[in-house]
Structure formats: structure tokens, C-alpha cells
Amino acid sequence: xxxxxxxxxxLYCIPGKFYLDPWQPVDYAVISHGHAxxxxxxxxxxxCHHHTKPILQHRINANINIQSLGYNETISINxxxxxxxxxxxxxxxxxxxxxYKGFVLVFTGDYKTTSDNLTSPFQPIKCHEFxxxxxxxxxxxxxxxxxxxxxxxxxxxxxxxxxxxxxVFFGYSLGKAQRIMKMLEGVDDIYVHNAIxxxxxxxxxxxITLPRTNLITADFNKKAIQNKIVILPPALLGSKMLKRIPNxxxxxxxxxxxxxxxxxxxxxxxxxxxSDHADWNGLLSAVKATEAEKxxxxxxxxxxxxxxxxxxxxxxxxxxxEYGEEQMEDVETKVAAT
Amino acid sequence: MKDFVxxxxxxxxxNKTNAKxxxxxxxxxxxxxxxxxxxxxxFTGKRPPxxxxxxxxxxxxxxxxxxxxxxxxxxxxxxxxLGETLALLLPEPKHHINKTLDAWxxxxxxxxxxxxxxxxxxxxxxxxxLNIQERFVFNKLIGGSFRIGVSKKxxxxxxxxxxxxDANQLMHSIIGNWDIQTISFQDLVNGEHINYDNSKPYPxxxxxxLETNINALGYPNEWQIxxxxxxxxxxxxxxxxxxxxxxxxxxxxxxxxxxxxxxxxQFKNDFVIDGEILALKDSNxxxxxxxxxxxxxxxxxxxxxxxxxxxxxVYDILELNSKDIxxxxxxxxxxxxxxxxxxxxxxxxxxxxQIIHFxxxxxxxxxxxxxxxxxxxxxxxxxxxxxxxxxxxxxxWWKWKVDPLTIDVVMIYAQKGSGRxxxxxxxxxxxxxxxxxxxxxxxxYSGLTDKEIxxxxxxxxxxxxxxxxxxxxxxxxxxxxxxFEGIALSNRHKSGVALRFxxxxxxxxxxxxxxxxxxxxxxxxxxxx
Numbered sequence: 131x132x133x134x135x136x137x138x139x140x141l142y143c144i145p146g147k148f149y150l151d152p153w154q155p156v157d158y159a160v161i162s163h164g165h166a167x168x169x170x171x172x173x174x175x176x177x178c179h180h181h182t183k184p185i186l187q188h189r190i191n192a193n194i195n196i197q198s199l200g201y202n203e204t205i206s207i208n209x210x211x212x213x214x215x216x217x218x219x220x221x222x223x224x225x226x227x228x229x230y231k232g233f234v235l236v237f238t239g240d241y242k243t244t245s246d247n248l249t250s251p252f253q254p255i256k257c258h259e260f261x262x263x264x265x266x267x268x269x270x271x272x273x274x275x276x277x278x279x280x281x282x283x284x285x286x287x288x289x290x291x292x293x294x295x296x297x298v299f300f301g302y303s304l305g306k307a308q309r310i311m312k313m314l315e316g317v318d319d320i321y322v323h324n325a326i327x328x329x330x331x332x333x334x335x336x337x338i339t340l341p342r343t344n345l346i347t348a349d350f351n352k353k354a355i356q357n358k359i360v361i362l363p364p365a366l367l368g369s370k371m372l373k374r375i376p377n378x379x380x381x382x383x384x385x386x387x388x389x390x391x392x393x394x395x396x397x398x399x400x401x402x403x404x405s406d407h408a409d410w411n412g413l414l415s416a417v418k419a420t421e422a423e424k425x426x427x428x429x430x431x432x433x434x435x436x437x438x439x440x441x442x443x444x445x446x447x448x449x450x451x452e453y454g455e456e457q458m459e460d461v462e463t464k465v466a467a468t
Numbered sequence: 469m470k471d472f473v474x475x476x477x478x479x480x481x482x483n484k485t486n487a488k489x490x491x492x493x494x495x496x497x498x499x500x501x502x503x504x505x506x507x508x509x510x511f512t513g514k515r516p517p518x519x520x521x522x523x524x525x526x527x528x529x530x531x532x533x534x535x536x537x538x539x540x541x542x543x544x545x546x547x548x549x550l551g552e553t554l555a556l557l558l559p560e561p562k563h564h565i566n567k568t569l570d571a572w573x574x575x576x577x578x579x580x581x582x583x584x585x586x587x588x589x590x591x592x593x594x595x596x597x598l599n600i601q602e603r604f605v606f607n608k609l610i611g612g613s614f615r616i617g618v619s620k621k622x623x624x625x626x627x628x629x630x631x632x633x634d635a636n637q638l639m640h641s642i643i644g645n646w647d648i649q650t651i652s653f654q655d656l657v658n659g660e661h662i663n664y665d666n667s668k669p670y671p672x673x674x675x676x677x678l679e680t681n682i683n684a685l686g687y688p689n690e691w692q693i694x695x696x697x698x699x700x701x702x703x704x705x706x707x708x709x710x711x712x713x714x715x716x717x718x719x720x721x722x723x724x725x726x727x728x729x730x731x732x733x734q735f736k737n738d739f740v741i742d743g744e745i746l747a748l749k750d751s752n753x754x755x756x757x758x759x760x761x762x763x764x765x766x767x768x769x770x771x772x773x774x775x776x777x778x779x780x781x782v783y784d785i786l787e788l789n790s791k792d793i794x795x796x797x798x799x800x801x802x803x804x805x806x807x808x809x810x811x812x813x814x815x816x817x818x819x820x821x822q823i824i825h826f827x828x829x830x831x832x833x834x835x836x837x838x839x840x841x842x843x844x845x846x847x848x849x850x851x852x853x854x855x856x857x858x859x860x861x862x863x864x865w866w867k868w869k870v871d872p873l874t875i876d877v878v879m880i881y882a883q884k885g886s887g888r889x890x891x892x893x894x895x896x897x898x899x900x901x902x903x904x905x906x907x908x909x910x911x912x913y914s915g916l917t918d919k920e921i922x923x924x925x926x927x928x929x930x931x932x933x934x935x936x937x938x939x940x941x942x943x944x945x946x947x948x949x950x951x952f953e954g955i956a957l958s959n960r961h962k963s964g965v966a967l968r969f970x971x972x973x974x975x976x977x978x979x980x981x982x983x984x985x986x987x988x989x990x991x992x993x994x995x996x997x
Contacts, residue, residue, distance in 0.1 A: 269535055270543045270556040388556070390480060390604075391548055391891040395918075397483045433935035434542050441536060 133210075133228060133235050133259070136449055141237065141261070145230050146210035148177075150237050153452040160212065162239025163223035164189060164304055167453045179214050181222030184332040185304065201250060217241035218252030219406050220305030221333055227255055236420060237261040240453075242405065243412035246276060248312045252408075254419035259426065262417060263453070265407040266385050267431030273385070273409045279402055280313045286381065286400055287317055291357050295379040298360045300367055300398070304329050305406050307361050308340055310383055313404070314359055315341040321360045322346060323371075352376050367396065385409075417444060429453040471498055472507070472569045473601050480616050485625075488618060492626035501653040502570040508656070510614055511623050512642050513766060519579035520587050522550055522611050528588055529554045532595075538936065545938040548884060548891075551607030555600050565597035576610055620719050631657050636718060637664045643720045666707040669714040670740060670786050670794065673857045675848065675865035682829045682868070685849065692798060692852050693824040693832065695844040696867055697781060698756045698953070698969070699746035700763075704728065704780070707738050707790070713745075721745075724762065727778045731815045737808060740787035742856075748779025748817050753843040755954075755968050779817035782809075783848075786856055794856035801856070839870050840954040843968070846870045872951035873993055874973055875900065875985040877909060878944045882928045885913065892925040893940065896972075898950060900963075901986040907963045909990060912950055915972035924975075947979040948972050955993050963987060965994070 140152030385405025
């Protein structure tokens with residue numbers, strides 16, 4: 131059964147006549163989550179999860195033609211049954227399940243298999259074909275439990291405070307920033323950049339309530355934020371705004387921080403490997419749980435991960451897409467610059 | 469070992485020297501005397517020999533994790549460091565070992581004599597009792613090199629901050645002869661085992677780049693002109709029969725250059741002289757790349773001594789028979805130097821820096837232009853009446869370098885860097901046109917901003933032809949302008965030419981592969997020099 135065709139515009143569902151996370155303008159786009167490399171502008175129609183809807187309206191345009199569904203809710207499009215299932219990546223992120231004449235395919239978008247107390251936890255779904263991301267598809271990536279990371283971050287803030295320093299965290303405006311907020315909830319006042327604040331408001335317009343934060347404006351009061359917590363998008367590393375923050379101690383939160391070279395490259399004071407993607411074991415357990423006959427591996431370590439799957443007896447093939455963390459960084463830069 | 473692991477983390481994450489020094493001071497304040505001594509030993513190359521081969525460490529790790537070798541290698545090429553790769557791949561710890569740095573080091577010394585089976589049992593137990601960070605440090609302690617961005621100079625500056633003792637004296641103390649089993653930390657820092665009166669150097673006098681028209685310097689006969697050499701500036705001290713060589717970076721490098729040390733014993737007088745350490749073969753100055761092969765080695769093989777012999781070009785004299793003569797005019801100091809050389813039979817590789825005779829400033833232009841043919845990087849202009857200044861002072865000394873040559877090249881291979889750069893593609897191989905194809909002309913790895921490196925790394929990821937391994941062949945598409953100091957015919961290189969000190973000048977986004985140089989146009993630069 132050929133349900134999906136990999137095209138230049140994106141992943142095309144042949145009988146359904148719609149695209150999954152397309153990277154060029156199309157008529158009908160089903161969106162896994164709100165990150166800019168998966169949810170792009172210029173689609174005539176969008177379909178996504180309820181929680182992703184205000185994010186897209188904020189990021190793309192308030193007037194886009196958009197429809198949303200809850201998790202496990204099924205609709206039929208040209209005879210294809212489509213439903214969203216929690217991917218655990220960021221708020222509103224969904225695996226997209228397609229069923230056509232008894233054949234089931236699941237597209238993950240991005241996902242993590244561990245719970246973060248903020249997003250609906252990942253649910254494995256049995257299917258015939260599975261399209262998985264592979265951002266951290268190497269065995270060197272094994273995440274520490276959230277409780278351990280949380281403690282490390284709390285300790286770091288406490289040390290900074292005793293040294294009269296302000297703790298500044300860098301993380302993507304959508305997803306990572308909210309995750310950091312949740313991990314640091316109750317520790318101290320949290321100040322966030324406008325790019326993050328606006329997204330928080332969009333998310334708070336749904337049935338989710340995020341930890342309370344304060345907006346840090348261009349002419350912020352230095353005294354008020356001294357020794358507190360600040361969260362900024364990565365593009366503001368080395369920016370004027372950062373320089374104005376009194377006695378800033380800087381930290382990057384990202385899975386890439388697992389590697390010393392990456393930590394040192396950023397030239398920050400600390401790196402916490404807090405990731406919203408599945409680690410090596412997470413990817414493997416997710417693939418195995420689907421019991422899929424065929425696995426397509428997209429963005430990240432697609433060559434390595436698919437080769438390994440084939441060696442352990444799971445038929446796999448790599449697929450080149452235009453998704454990926456790094457592209458998102460570009461978009462973040464533009465967002466943060468405004 | 470927790471404090472030591474925290475220290476390594478703190479040092480690694482920052483690129484600010486002051487933060488590194490502070491972290492070292494914090495460690496020195498907390499650690500036991502024995503651990504302090506070990507820290508110094510580890511960062512000055514005074515460490516016990518490696519008890520276990522790294523190939524065995526790799527083998528044992530692969531037995532535990534049960535992953536195919538190609539996947540191990542793929543992980544290694546992503547991480548860029550074997551000790552770290554092992555630390556990340558091994559399973560979570562099952563227990564926790566808490567020992568001082570000294571206890572670990574004593575274990576490692578004792579391990580050397582054990583059987584492979586015993587070594588394996590020891591290492592596996594340590595691996596299962598340490599977390600990722602600790603495991604990484606353990607692998608580094610056991611596996612040899614510990615390059616993490618702490619120079620001897622940084623270490624010495626931390627000790628100076630801690631003790632208030634002169635940094636150069638501390639440099640001599642830590643490099644001098646001491647045995648960790650017998651010396652105390654306080655005696656080491658106080659320099660009980662050395663005689664600093666003999667090894668105390670002077671600050672180097674440094675020159676600024678010439679920024680005005682040379683005619684503005686006044687009368688040509690007031691200036692002493694010499695060639696500028698691209699080696700290591702060095703200060704040689706001969707006092708009371710002892711010889712010390714200091715580099716400009718204030719490191720004591722005596723042991724690295726036995727040729728200089730031996731030759732200096734020929735002199736009857738005591739002195740402190742300033743000059744350039746160079747790779748010198750058959751009276752020709754070799755490239756800095758060759759000199760580099762001789763640096764920071766624990767042992768210098770006979771083969772290397774023959775391949776890259778060292779020489780010393782003497783520029784100046786600062787002290788003669790215990791008398792500081794830095795305030796004497798350069799002209800006079802030069803006379804002292806000439807007398808010193810005339811009175812002694814000196815081996816050929818110790819030479820007085822040649823004084824260039826010229827009549828007019830105009831004549832100097834063509835001399836400067838030709839400097840490249842003898843591997844010199846330009847001229848030094850020194851006011852004959854000048855004293856030997858402390859540090860950099862404008863006016864009396866100028867360096868007047870030759871303008872670099874440049875060509876446009878295309879990138880054909882990219883490789884990840886090491887250390888801080890291990891996450892990005894930072895080392896590139898470049899080619900020019902030859903007939904219908906391309907031929908490699910240079911490798912270069914500097915001159916770009918972090919932002920450009922990030923962008924190029926992303927491009928390499930997308931445009932690489934191989935999918936595995938550390939080196940990526942890329943589509944020949946990105947064009948760069950590279951600059952270099954000289955060019956010579958060479959039959960060791962496929963292209964037939966060798967470039968001297970090539971580096972990236974800029975990324976030419978405005979150019980495509982059609983615009984790059986050809987091997988003919990590159991070779992024509994040789995004759996144009």
C-alpha cells in the first residue's frame with residue numbers, strides 16, 4: 131500500500147490529498163506541531179491540534195484558514211481516517227495517524243518519550259508504517275531524568291544567587307522556554323523575552339495554564355531582575371539586551387549540551403542537556419512499540435539510525451526532509467530580532 | 469574527586485581566562501596538599517605513564533554496550549574525544565565510588581604493573597561506579613592526554629594569585645625537577661627546589677606594526693633594519709653555568725630545544741639574549757609548520773632532531789656578566805653582541821641576526837618585497853638609540869610585514885575540529901582548477917567567525933557526499949579567498965606547490981567555482997615573488 135509519497139513540497143497523502151508538515155505552500159496542510167520548520171506560512175488550509183491552533187495564529191497569521199482537533203478524535207478526509215495522538219514534544223504536538231482501507235501509518239513529527247509535566251505524554255501507536263524523526267539518533271544521547279536536571283538547574287540558580295548573579299537561560303521561544311518555566315516554577319520570579327511572552331499568552335488562551343512570568347522589555351529595570359531568573363531565545367546570546375542584564379550567568383538548555391564540544395562552542399557558563407526530543411533509547415523503544423513493518427527515518431541522524439534499524443532486523447529507509455532544529459534557529463533569530 | 473570534576477567542568481565551559489584562573493584558585497583553596505600537587509603534575513605533563521592502552525578501553529566498552537563498531541566510530545566522530553565517547557556510551561552507574569584525586573592517581577600508578585585481566589576488572593569497576601562527568605575525567609586520567617584549555621601560564625597565574633609569588637618564578641618551580649612523592653605543596657610553590665636568581669627572565673620588548681609611511685621615520689641612518697622571522701621569540705639566559713630558555717608566552721621551554729642549550733655552553737660569559745627560535749636546516753629557515761613538529765613534546769626522537777633541527781637567531785642582549793644593560797642604546801648593545809660572538813667559536817646554528825644595509829627608504833621597499841624568498845615575514849625597524857623597553861611601546865621598534873598573497877579556492881573536504889570546535893566543521897581542504905578537474909592546494913582552519921562556521925557546518929551537513937566518518941567530501945561550491953605568506957615549488961604536494969601559513973581571509977559568497985584560480989595562476993605567484 132502506498133499511502134504517502136515523499137515529494138519536493140513535503141509528505142503527501144495520496145488518497146487523502148493533503149500534506150503532512152509541508153515545507154512549500156500547498157492547499158491542505160496537516161500540522162504536527164507549532165515549530166517553524168514543521169508549520170510554515172502560505173498553506174490554504176491548516177489542520178492541527180487544539181493547542182497548536184493559537185500558536186499558528188500567532189506565528190503565521192491570525193486570519194489563516196485553520197481547523198483543530200483534540201487527541202484521539204478521528205475525522206475522515208477523502209476516505210482517510212486521520213487522528214492526532216500525543217507526541218510529548220511541546221504543547222499541542224501530535225503524532226499523525228492515518229488509516230486507509232485497514233492500512234495504518236503514523237507520522238511522528240518531533241517527539242520525546244519521557245513526561246515533562248507540561249505536555250500530554252507520548253503514546254505509542256501500533257501501525258504498518260512509521261515515519262520517525264531522528265534528531266538524537268546516536269547512542270551517545272541518553273537523557274538524565276527530569277528530576278536530576280531540575281535539581282542541577284535549581285542548584286545552579288542558588289549558586290548564582292549567592293554570588294549575586296542573575297540566572298539567564300537560553301531556549302527556543304516555543305517549547306523549551308515553557309519547559310524551563312515549568313522546571314523552575316516557584317524557585318524565583320521568572321522574566322521572559324517578548325517572543326516567549328507572546329507565545330505564553332497564546333498558550334494561556336487554551337485550557338492550559340503556564341507558570342506566571344514577567345515580560346522583560348527593552349528598558350527593563352535592572353534592580354528588579356538582579357539575582358532573578360531570565361529566559362531568552364538563543365538568538366539573544368551575545369546581544370545588547372544580555373549585556374544590560376546585571377551580572378548575568380548564562381546557561382543553554384538543549385540536548386546538544388550533552389557533548390562537551392557543544393557546551394564549549396556556545397561559550398556560556400553552563401549547559402543543561404534538557405531536550406524535547408527522544409534520546410537513543412527513546413527512539414528505539416518508540417520504533418519497537420509500533421511493531422511497524424517499515425520505518426522511514428527523517429531529520430537528524432537518519433543515515434545512522436536507519437542503518438542500525440536494518441541491522442537489528444527492522445526494515446528502515448532514510449528520507450530527506452526539510453525539518454530540523456537548525457532551520458528553526460534561523461526563524462528564531464528573525465522572531466527575536468523584531 | 470568531585471571537586472576535581474567540578475573544576476574540569478568549570479574550566480571547560482568558559483573561554484574567559486579569568487574565570488579559569490578563579491576556578492583553579494577555588495580548587496587550590498579547598499583541595500588537600502596532595503591533590504593540589506597532582507593537579508599541577510597533570511597540567512604540566514608530569515603524570516604517571518599510561519597504564520592501559522586506549523585500544524583496550526575501547527574494546528572493553530564495546531563488549532559492555534554490545535553495539536556494532538561502525539556505530540561506535542560514528543559516535544566517536546560526533547563527540548571528537550575517545551574518553552568522552554566511552555563515558556557517554558557506557559550504561560548508568562550501579563554504585564558510587566568516592567575517592568580523592570590522590571587515591572585515584574596512586575591506583576593508576578599501581579595499575580601499570582598489573583595483568584590485563586586485573587586492569588580490566590579495575591577499569592570496569594570504576595566505570596560502573598562513576599557518573600558520566602566523573603567517568604570522563606577518569607578516562608582522561610588513565611588514558612594519557614588531558615588537553616582542556618589550561619596552559620601552564622594559566623596554572624601559574626592561578627598559583628600567583630593564590631600565593632602572591634612572582635608568576636615567572638612559579639613557572640620555573642612547576643617545570644623544575646620535583647617529585648610528587650617527596651615534595652610538599654608549600655615547598656613547591658616557594659621554589660625550594662630551584663634557584664630563581666638564575667632563571668629570572670626579563671619582560672620582552674615588543675613592536676607595533678608600522679602604521680605610517682616609512683618616509684615619516686626620519687633619517688634612514690638612525691635605524692637598524694633586520695629581517696623579521698616567523699618562529700618563536702625566545703630569551704636565553706646563561707647564569708652561573710645554568711641555561712634557561714623562555715618563550716614569549718612566558719613558558720620555560722629549555723628542554724624542548726637541546727640544540728640551543730648545548731650550543732650556549734660554548735660561551736665563556738654569562739648573559740641574557742633575545743632572539744628567534746627557528747627550524748634551521750643547512751642554513752635555511754624552514755616554515756613555521758616544520759617548527760611546530762618540535763613543540764610541546766615530552767621526548768624528541770633522533771629522527772625528528774635530524775628532520776627539524778633547531779637554530780637561534782640572536783636579536784639583542786639584555787644582560788652581560790650579571791649586569792642589566794637594557795638602558796644602553798641598541799647600537800651599543802649590538803656591539804656587545806658582536807664582541808660576544810667574535811670571542812667564541814660558536815656552532816653554525818646560533819647566528820647573529822643580519823643587519824640590512826640600505827641607503828634610502830625607497831631601497832628598503834624592494835628588500836621587504838623579497839623577504840619572502842628566504843621565508844622571512846618582513847622587516848624589523850629599530851631606532852638605534854632605543855633602550856630595550858618593557859613590553860609594547862610605540863615609536864622605537866616597528867614591524868613591517870610583507871603583504872600576504874591571496875588566491876580564490878573552492879572547498880572540497882570539511883572535517884570537524886577538536887575541543888571547542890568538535891561540534892562544527894571547521895577544518896577545510898581547498899582546491900584550485902587543474903585541466904578539467906580540481907587539485908588540492910591548501911588546508912586551513914582559521915579566519916572565520918563563529919557565525920560563519922555555524923552556517924558552513926549546516927551547509928556541509930546538507931551537501932556532504934559521504935554519510936559516515938569524520939571527513940566529508942562536499943560539492944565544490946563554496947569559494948574562499950585564502951591568504952598565505954609565501955609559496956614554493958614542492959614535490960611532496962600533489963599540486964606541486966606548498967603554501968606558507970595559509971588561512972582563510974574571507975568567504976566569497978559573491979563568487980562561484982568558475983571564478984577560482986587555476987594551478988597555473990597559483991604557480992605564477994612563485995615567479996612574481
